[in-house]
Amino acid sequence: MTREGVRPNGFTYSIILTAQPAVSPFQVHAHIIKTNYEKSFSVGTALLNAYVKKGILDEAAKVFELIDEKDIVAWSAMLAGYAQIGDTEGAVKIYRQLTSEGVKPNEFTFSSVINACTAPSAAVEQGKQFHACSIKAKLNNALCVSSALVTMYSKKGNIESASEVFKRQRKRDLVSWNSMICGYAQHGHTKKALEVFKEMRRQDLEFDGITFIGVITACTHAGLVDEGQQYFDIMVNEHHIYPTMEHYSCMVDLYSRAGMLEKAMDIINRMPFAASATVWRTVLAACRVHRNIDLGKLAGEKLISLQPHDSAIYVLLSNMYAATGHWQERARVRKLMNDRKVKKEAGYSWIEVKNKTYSFLAGDISHPQSNQIYSKLEELSTRLKDAGYKPDTSYVLQDIDDEHKEAILSQHSERLAIAFGLVATPAGAPLQIVKNLRVCGDCHTVIKLISKLERRDIVVRDTNRFHHFKEGLCSCGDYW
DNA sequence: ATGTAGGATC
Numbered sequence: 094m095t096r097e098g099v100r101p102n103g104f105t106y107s108i109i110l111t112a113q114p115a116v117s118p119f120q121v122h123a124h125i126i127k128t129n130y131e132k133s134f135s136v137g138t139a140l141l142n143a144y145v146k147k148g149i150l151d152e153a154a155k156v157f158e159l160i161d162e163k164d165i166v167a168w169s170a171m172l173a174g175y176a177q178i179g180d181t182e183g184a185v186k187i188y189r190q191l192t193s194e195g196v197k198p199n200e201f202t203f204s205s206v207i208n209a210c211t212a213p214s215a216a217v218e219q220g221k222q223f224h225a226c227s228i229k230a231k232l233n234n235a236l237c238v239s240s241a242l243v244t245m246y247s248k249k250g251n252i253e254s255a256s257e258v259f260k261r262q263r264k265r266d267l268v269s270w271n272s273m274i275c276g277y278a279q280h281g282h283t284k285k286a287l288e289v290f291k292e293m294r295r296q297d298l299e300f301d302g303i304t305f306i307g308v309i310t311a312c313t314h315a316g317l318v319d320e321g322q323q324y325f326d327i328m329v330n331e332h333h334i335y336p337t338m339e340h341y342s343c344m345v346d347l348y349s350r351a352g353m354l355e356k357a358m359d360i361i362n363r364m365p366f367a368a369s370a371t372v373w374r375t376v377l378a379a380c381r382v383h384r385n386i387d388l389g390k391l392a393g394e395k396l397i398s399l400q401p402h403d404s405a406i407y408v409l410l411s412n413m414y415a416a417t418g419h420w421q422e423r424a425r426v427r428k429l430m431n432d433r434k435v436k437k438e439a440g441y442s443w444i445e446v447k448n449k450t451y452s453f454l455a456g457d458i459s460h461p462q463s464n465q466i467y468s469k470l471e472e473l474s475t476r477l478k479d480a481g482y483k484p485d486t487s488y489v490l491q492d493i494d495d496e497h498k499e500a501i502l503s504q505h506s507e508r509l510a511i512a513f514g515l516v517a518t519p520a521g522a523p524l525q526i527v528k529n530l531r532v533c534g535d536c537h538t539v540i541k542l543i544s545k546l547e548r549r550d551i552v553v554r555d556t557n558r559f560h561h562f563k564e565g566l567c568s569c570g571d572y573w
Numbered sequence: 574a575t576g577t578a579g580g581a582t583c
Contacts, residue, residue: 107575138576169577176578204578237579244580271580278582306581313582343582371583378583405583557583 101128103136110139118143122156132161138170145174165191169201176209181219184209188223200235203227207241211248213527213554218448220245236264240272247276250525250552250559256285267301274307278314280559281569286311302334309343313350314558316572321347336364342371349379350572354388370399374406381413389413390422397429404430404437416487442506443527446517453509455501462513469512474503476546477539485535502535507553511540515547523550531555537573541565 094101101124110121122140130136137160144153157163157171168191175183188206192198198206203223210220224242227233233242239262246255259265259273270293277286290308293300305328312321325344328334341364349357357376361368373396380389393410400406407430414423430437443452451460460466486498507528514524532540532555544551545565553560561568 102575104575111576133576135576140576142576164576166577171577173577199577201578208579235578240579242579266579268580273580275580275582301580303581310582337581339582341582346582369583374583 103130103133106130106136107139110136110143115143115146118147118149118152131156131159134160134162134164134167138167141167141174142170145170145177148178150174150178150180163191163196165196165199165202168196169199169205172202172209173205176205179209179212181209181212181215185219198226198230198232200232200238203230203232204235204237204241207238207245211245213529214443214450214452215249216445216448216450217249217251217525218445220249234263236266236269240268243269243272243276247272247279248554250527250554252276252280252282252559267299267304270298271301271303271307274304274311278307278311280561281314281573283311283315283317300328300332300334302328302337302340305334306339306343309340309347313343313347314569314573316351318347318351318353338366338369338372341366342369342375345372346375349376350382352379352383354379354383354385358388368395370396370403373399374409377406377409377413381409381416384413384417386413386417386419393426401433402435404435407435408437438529440506440530441528442510444510444514445525446514451510451513453506453513455506455509456504457506457509460509460513462516465516466509466512469516470503470508473512473543473546477542480542480546482539482542485538488533488535502533505533505536507532507536508539511543511551514551515543515549521548523552526551526553528553528555531557532560537567537571541567 106121106125109116110118118140125131125136125140137156141153141156144156153171153174157167160167168187172184172187175187184206188198188202203226207220207223210223224233227238232238239258242258243255246252246258255276256273259269262269270289274286274289277289286307290304305324308324309321312324325340329336341360344360345357348360354376361372373392377389377392377396380392389410393406396406407426411423411426414426440455441452443450453460484499484502486495486502489498489501507526510526511524518524532553537560540551540553540562542565543549544562551562553562558569558573
């Protein structure tokens with residue numbers, strides 16, 4: 094077109110920027126600058142969105158700034174960019190700017206800003222506030238807003254509100270149903286997840302691959318191995334949905350978590366893809382739990398070759414060697430880690446108290462109320478022991494004496510966060526904790542006891558799922 | 574004729 098001397102206009106750029114597979118936004122950007130289309134809101138929005146899809150957010154923000162008259166579509170596109178990278182503060186800032194300039198948010202705006210509130214570090218209250226705003230704007234019933242709300246509430250640990258939003262929906266589409274199934278699945282509310290699925294069947298609705306990811310995950314979290322396999326078969330044979338890598342990952346997780354590692358390997362060997370890092374990670378984690386050192390070694394080495402800079406892999410592998418007393422192997426992995434300058438990700442826990450988020454590292458003493466936190470932990474320690482608790486030091490994988498191990502356990506980040514929650518909130522108030530790693534077995538035992546001793550409902554979200562602790566028991570039934 | 578949205582396993 095340009096060779097024949099036809100000048101592109103705004104439509105040309107918008108169309109080419111949304112073409113699939115995506116073209117390089119940098120290249121088109123150059124043409125846009127040359128022909129002076131940077132200020133156009135439609136071209137600018139398409140361009141910034143192209144940068145967002147590539148994850149280049151600062152470039153997207155620069156493009157956004159240059160748009161002359163930013164309409165709600167341009168604002169929403171920028172907001173969606175921040176939401177996509179999980180930058181809650183950036184998204185909230187954009188929302189405030191657009192409303193203060195008198196621009197009226199639409200359903201896309203709310204859907205994105207609520208989506209931005211699903212980030213682990215975002216305060217639960219934040220999402221709730223945008224829910225309220227969407228009600229005021231009469232946009233809360235839009236499909237994309239409702240499903241964003243269901244996902245936000247369930248990811249923030251509030252499955253009751255998620256299901257409330259879902260129940261009140263008069264109109265639903267596939268995404269609405271999938272959001273609810275996946276929410277229940279992540280909370281380990283297997284029965285409810287399957288009930289929602291059954292309701293879809295009763296109404297003769299269409300499913301897609303994501304529906305079954307939710308359903309199989311629900312089975313995984315309850316150890317329903319046969320049922321999980323049945324749903325996979327139904328998906329393939331009755332609904333002719335072609336399983337993706339993600340489905341095979343779920344199946345490998347289903348079997349390996351239940352300790353059926355041979356069956357898991359069978360799937361890996363027979364699936365039509367090379368196993369992804371996710372698959373091997375699942376296997377490795379299960380090998381650590383079920384103490385299968387040979388397979389763990391295989392999975393660990395595969396993983397290290399696939400992702401040589403992922404610290405979590407080295408940690409899992411070295412922990413497995415430590416847990417089985419293979420100290421030489423453990424030293425080898427640690428050395429590899431040092432040689433490659435791979436640093437372990439620190440374990441963090443967050444707790445929200447009065448709309449503020451507090452974060453804790455293991456052994457953290459930086460909090461202003463540190464003294465109170467540690468004396469609460471002391472007090473709890475005595476009461477826990479009276480209640481029959483014995484620390485399980487096998488979760489401490491340093492080669493040190495038992496007394497030190499107990500001290501390390503007692504200062505895990507989730508315990509500090511809970512102790513702070515106990516002293517900083519009124520008696521009986523529920524606590525919500527978020528953790529960036531998996532909760533350890535000993536902490537799991539302790540939190541169950543604390544929920545009983547202190548009469549508190551405690552919800553812990555780790556990297557895998559939610560644990561609802563209540564009256565000495567956990568919703569996961571000790572299977573996670 | 575063009576630009577913005579929600580649901581996925583580790």
